[in-house]
Amino acid sequence: MDLCPWRGPEYAGEGALKVSIVIPAYNERDTVEKLLDQVLAVPLDGIEKEIVVVDDGSSDGTRDILQQRAEAGHIRLLLQQRNQGKGAAVRVGLRHASGDILLIQDADLEYDPADYPILLRPILTGKADVVYGSRFLGEHKAMYFWHSVGNQLLTLVTNILFDSTLTDMETCYKVFTSEINRKLKLRSERWGFDPEITASILKLGYRIYEVPISYAGREYWEAKRSAGATHSPFWGRC
Secondary structure (H helix, E strand, O other), rough: OOOEOOOOOOOHHHHHHHEEEEEEEEEOOOOHHHHHHHHHHHOOOOOOEEEEEEEEOOOOOOHHHHHHHHHHOOOEEEEEEEOOOOOHHHHHHHHHHHOOEEEEEEOOOOOOOHHHHHHHHHHHOOOEEEEEEEEEOOOOOOOOOHHHHHHHHHHHHHHHHHHHOOOOOOOOOOEEEHHHHHHHHOOOOOOOOOHHHHHHHHHOOOOOEEEEEOEEEEEOOHOOOOOOOOOOOOOOOO
């Protein structure tokens, strides 16, 4: 696999409960630095944060920004030498994460890291081993109609196949324990990652706990402004 770890200062400590925040990034120079600041600023009392960022072959300057943050000790950075897709980037991040709990975060500011305490609470209190943040249960900017229809259709199919009652299968915010992470055998490289990981978790016998999150989806013009606009629209879409 085309993977080159960025060898910055170690971010790990010892003793404390650790949450690994896995962030795939592809041509997100306009948002990634602000996103990292937000992630670092979230207060998680008694919990260590390990921020694992996988740059998926960015060509717009995102990689330079991330290397600077890695050198400052803010993140662990993994570099893919060519673009392989969001699913591939997340799989690499999950494989290298060392936390007791893993949380997937997009780099585009559509999802708010301030929701981390809400997402983590069911696991920390022993109510669940896997938590999804649902955009349809919390406050959110109205989605484009066809995005919403596609999401609901895929979620419905998942519910029918696995006898579940999810409201947002394609949410970016998927949080689960390291035990689940060790059991996952994921192969999807691009937009099929979300249905694959959801099906895998349900097939393992785990029930998914949903919590409401806030959501501020980007407009079409904002996505097109990015230097990465030539990539598949499914890369960063959850």
